[in-house]
Amino acid sequence: MQETVDTESGAQQVTAGRAAVRAPRRPGRARRLTRALAPLPWLAPALALIGFAVLWPVWEMFQTSRQHINSFGFDLGDYGWKNFSAVFDDPNLASVMARTGVWVFAVVALTVLISLAFAQLFNQRFPGRKVVRWALIAPWAASVMMTSIVFRWMLDPNNGVINVLLHQLGIVSQFNGTQASWLGNPTHAMYWMIVVAVFVSVPFTTYALLAGLSSIPAEVYEAARVDGAGRLRTYWAITFPLLRPAMTVAILINLMNVFNSFPIIYTMTGGGPDSQTSTSTVYMYTLKTLNIGQSGALSVINFGVVIVIVLIFLRANKNSLKES
Amino acid sequence: MASITAPAAQRPTAKAAPARRLPSIKTVIVAGAAYVIGIIFILPYLEMVITALRPQSELDDRDYFPHHLAWSNFTNIWSTGLGTNLAISLEIGIGTTVLVLLVAIPAAYYTARRRFRGRGAFLVLVLITQMFQPTSLIVGIYQEFTNTVHLPSTLALILVNSGFNLAFAVWILNAYFGAIPKELEEAAMVDGTSRFGAMTRIIIPLALPGIVTALIFTFIAAWNEFIVALTLTNTDSTEPLTVKLNTYLGQYSTDWQHLFAGSVIATIPVIILFALIERKVVSGLTAGSVK
Numbered sequence: 068m069q070e071t072v073d074t075e076s077g078a079q080q081v082t083a084g085r086a087a088v089r090a091p092r093r094p095g096r097a098r099r100l101t102r103a104l105a106p107l108p109w110l111a112p113a114l115a116l117i118g119f120a121v122l123w124p125v126w127e128m129f130q131t132s133r134q135h136i137n138s139f140g141f142d143l144g145d146y147g148w149k150n151f152s153a154v155f156d157d158p159n160l161a162s163v164m165a166r167t168g169v170w171v172f173a174v175v176a177l178t179v180l181i182s183l184a185f186a187q188l189f190n191q192r193f194p195g196r197k198v199v200r201w202a203l204i205a206p207w208a209a210s211v212m213m214t215s216i217v218f219r220w221m222l223d224p225n226n227g228v229i230n231v232l233l234h235q236l237g238i239v240s241q242f243n244g245t246q247a248s249w250l251g252n253p254t255h256a257m258y259w260m261i262v263v264a265v266f267v268s269v270p271f272t273t274y275a276l277l278a279g280l281s282s283i284p285a286e287v288y289e290a291a292r293v294d295g296a297g298r299l300r301t302y303w304a305i306t307f308p309l310l311r312p313a314m315t316v317a318i319l320i321n322l323m324n325v326f327n328s329f330p331i332i333y334t335m336t337g338g339g340p341d342s343q344t345s346t347s348t349v350y351m352y353t354l355k356t357l358n359i360g361q362s363g364a365l366s367v368i369n370f371g372v373v374i375v376i377v378l379i380f381l382r383a384n385k386n387s388l389k390e391s
Numbered sequence: 392m393a394s395i396t397a398p399a400a401q402r403p404t405a406k407a408a409p410a411r412r413l414p415s416i417k418t419v420i421v422a423g424a425a426y427v428i429g430i431i432f433i434l435p436y437l438e439m440v441i442t443a444l445r446p447q448s449e450l451d452d453r454d455y456f457p458h459h460l461a462w463s464n465f466t467n468i469w470s471t472g473l474g475t476n477l478a479i480s481l482e483i484g485i486g487t488t489v490l491v492l493l494v495a496i497p498a499a500y501y502t503a504r505r506r507f508r509g510r511g512a513f514l515v516l517v518l519i520t521q522m523f524q525p526t527s528l529i530v531g532i533y534q535e536f537t538n539t540v541h542l543p544s545t546l547a548l549i550l551v552n553s554g555f556n557l558a559f560a561v562w563i564l565n566a567y568f569g570a571i572p573k574e575l576e577e578a579a580m581v582d583g584t585s586r587f588g589a590m591t592r593i594i595i596p597l598a599l600p601g602i603v604t605a606l607i608f609t610f611i612a613a614w615n616e617f618i619v620a621l622t623l624t625n626t627d628s629t630e631p632l633t634v635k636l637n638t639y640l641g642q643y644s645t646d647w648q649h650l651f652a653g654s655v656i657a658t659i660p661v662i663i664l665f666a667l668i669e670r671k672v673v674s675g676l677t678a679g680s681v682k
Contacts, residue, residue, distance in 0.1 A: 103508065109501035110513055112494040113557060120554020121520045124531030131534050185428065193422035194414070201666050202429035205436050208665030209658045210615035212633050216640065216654065217435040220442065220647060226453045228438055234453075242453070270432070271676070278673045320676065327526040329618050334637065348526055352618075355530060366530040377522045381515065 128370065131363030150364035157361075159342045159350070166257070167326070167346040173261050174325045178268040179318060185269065186276035187302075207270035215334035218263045224248035253343035256336050260344070263331050268324065272317045279313025280306070312383075319380045326372060436658065443651040450647060464652040473653055475628055476635040479545055480614055480657070483631055486549035487613035488606055491560050494553070495605065499564035500590050504573070514565075521558030521676075525551060525619045533622050544624045548631070551623075552613040559612075560605035563675035567601030568594055604671040607664050614661060632657045 135146035154160060189200060206214055221229045224247040233239040239247050249255045283306065291301045329348055332338055338345035338353055345353060347369055354362035414422070445452075446461040498517075502510055525532060536547045575597070576589035584592065595602065617633045624630045630638070632653065639650040665672075 106501055106505065106507050106509065106513075109497040113498040113517070113561070114513075116490075116494050116550070116554050116557060117516060117520050120551045121523060121528070124528040124535050125523075126531070127534040127539070128528060128531030131530055188421060188425055188428070191418075191421045193418050193425060195422065196425070199425045199429035201669070202433045204665055204669055205433055205662050208611060208662045209436065210617065210633055210661075212615075212617045212637060213439070213654045213658050214435060216636070216650065217439050219640075220651075221435065221438055226451055228455060231453050231455070266432075266435075271673075274669075274673050275676075323522055323524065327524045329526050333618075334640065352529065355533065355622075359530065359534075363530045363534075366527070370527055373523060373527045377519055380522055381518065384518065 125370075128363055128366050131359060132367045134360050134363070136358075136360045146360060150358075150360040151367075153358075153361050154364045154368070159345075163342060163345050163347055163350045166344075167348075170257070170261065170264075170328075170346050171322065171325050174264040174268065174328075175318060175321045177261070177265045178272050178321055178325075179314065181265065182269050182272035182276050182317070183314075185273040186280055187306075189273065189277055190280050203270050203273065205270075206267045207274075210330075211267050211328075212330040212334055214267055215263060215331045218259070218266075219250065219335050222249045222259060224251075250336055251340075253336075253340065256344050260331050260335055263335070264325060264328060267331075268321055272321060275313055275317040275320075276310060279310045282313075283309045315383045316380075319376060319383060323373065323376050323380075326369075326376070436662070439651050439654050439658065442647055443655045445648050447648060461648065464648045465656075468649045468652050471649065472627065473632075473635065476630055476632045477656070479629065480631040480633070482545055483548050483552065483616075483620075484610045484614040486545070487552040487556065488610045490549060490553040491556055491609045492602065492606060495557055495560035495564055496595065496602070497590070499561045500568050500594060502561075503565045503568035514561075517558045517561050520555060521562075523555070525555050525616070529618055529622055532619060536623055544629045547623050548616070548620055549613075551619050552616055556609050556612045559608055559675045563605050563608075563671065564598065564601050566675075567598040571597050601671070604668045604675065607668045608672060608675065611661050611665060614657075 132150055133146055133148070135143040135149070137143055185203075189196065189203075221227045224230065224243045226242065230239050230242060230247050230249075234242065234247075241247065245252070249259050287305055287309070288301065291305055296304065326346075327348055328346070329352065332344060332346060332349045333352070336344040338349040342350055342353065347365065351362055351365040351369060354365060441456060443464055444460045444462065445457040445464075446459050449457045449459070498513075502514060532551060536542065536544075536551075540547070542550075571594055576586075576593050579589045579593050580586065615633065616631075617637070620631050620634045621637070624634055627635070636650055636653045636657065639646055639653075
């Protein structure tokens with residue numbers, strides 16, 4: 068029975084095809100419209116969701132940046148560019164921005180350097196490789212906030228395990244002292260938060276680079292070996308250049324993540340004392356409760372940075388977009 | 392090999408034996424370094440488990456391991472109402488996952504199968520939403536959901552999480568659907584099945600590994616989400632686990648053993664789930680440019 072249906076509709080299809088060949092009519096306006104609208108049932112839910120959850124907040128953010136909202140939350144109307152000038156006049160802004168630059172550069176650079184070494188290591192064959200690769204994903208899978216809480220606890224001035232270890236090594240002389248309270252000192256706190264940020268960024272980056280490494284064909288290495296290239300030269304002349312596409316994408320995704328990083332600083336120092344450990348993202352969040360208009364203005368400035376990273380990312384992804 | 396050719400088999404065993412060689416020095420060094428790195432990356436989570444098992448009386452001790460294990464920490468935390476927060480986290484996680492799959496599957500399928508005007512623009516838009524993170528738009532999200540749209544916070548969080556996590560699902564499913572031969576569904580469509588029917592009956596079962604990856608990844612992302620939940624919830628009974636556990640920090644004397652008992656519940660299942668999809672995640676996150 069099934070087969071009869073098969074042949075029948077198959078035959079129909081063929082006749083329909085012939086008819087189309089015989090009379091190649093130009094599609095009318097109505098048909099063009101239906102063709103243009105055909106994707107809608109499939110894409111409309113996605114478009115609606117993106118519009119509601121992503122694009123609407125963008126619009127709200129721009130609105131807020133130009134609104135005069137007092138500390139009680141009352142909207143007092145259009146404020147022009149006054150929120151922006153208030154942000155630029157903020158005495159904290161310069162140091163917050165400089166800190167953001169250092170934070171992003173330090174975390175991304177360290178992450179990429181460490182991940183390059185890790186990817187090389189984990190690309191080798193050794194017993195138990197699978198288990199070790201699983202161990203490496205823990206910080207990637209876990210909530211960054213939870214990881215930050217553990218680090219805060221491990222740095223506890225009274226008995227955090229890091230302090231216990233450093234005490235045994237003779238580096239920390241006294242518990243509960245100024246040296247042991249790492250997070251109380253803005254400079255030391257930044258160092259440790261950079262460590263945490265690198266810690267949670269390395270797994271993804273290593274995996275992205277490992278994926279890049281495995282896509283390099285073995286023949287290329289074979290050829291290099293035949294030509295008598297040494298190990299270091301092979302790395303610089305072959306591995307590194309062929310790894311560049313994967314590295315570019317990994318760097319851009321890291322730039323975005325680290326610039327927008329919030330839970331680490333919020334959980335470990337709250338951006339304080341004062342704003343001495345705030346990046347612009349954390350500072351924007353702190354401002355939200357104090358003056359939402361100014362917070363909106365700073366969001367718009369931060370958003371400018373985000374857009375620049377997105378544009379570079381799209382350029383870097385041009386080929387894969389064309390392919391798909 | 393040796394057993395096939397007779398002369399080789401007759402050779403003295405000394406030469407045939409090295410089938411089980413000792414690992415080379417290089418392998419030992421590589422493995423050793425890898426094990427140390429693996430342990431370092433696990434340590435904070437180990438410390439999480441250890442602290443979760445510390446009795447209150449040993450919380451200030453300066454040692455690595457407690458003398459007694461207080462399993463009761465795991466039972467006691469439920470009396471703090473953590474069950475409610477766990478339920479909210481589950482609602483958000485499951486709601487987001489279901490919504491993302493319902494929305495992403497048709498979009499990914501259609502863009503994988505058809506070439507149409509606006510296809511490229513749609514894919515770029517999706518890619519952009521992945522790069523925009525909720526953090527950078529938090530002021531806008533806050534304004535939208537406090538001034539304009541009034542929704543229960545759990546529903547609002549499901550919608551926001553879905554919007555920002557759609558991209559991963561669309562990209563990874565697009566790749567999976569694209570890899571399935573067109574002939575399979577064309578045969579079904581010749582049989583009179585609609586395109587939608589072909590998608591649900593033929594393509595979805597074949598792309599199941601991709602769907603499972605999208606499902607797990609989306610669930611974890613929604614489960615771990617912090618800043619939007621922190622911004623849109625303001626009562627104990629509406630906070631998901633991440634926000635609730637963070638409020639422990641602000642208390643006069645942080646209840647570390649219970650905080651970490653909660654963290655273990657929130658973290659360990661997620662790490663195990665993630666291990667299942669580990670190999671497929673990179674291509675989804677990099678929009679297929681790194682496979």
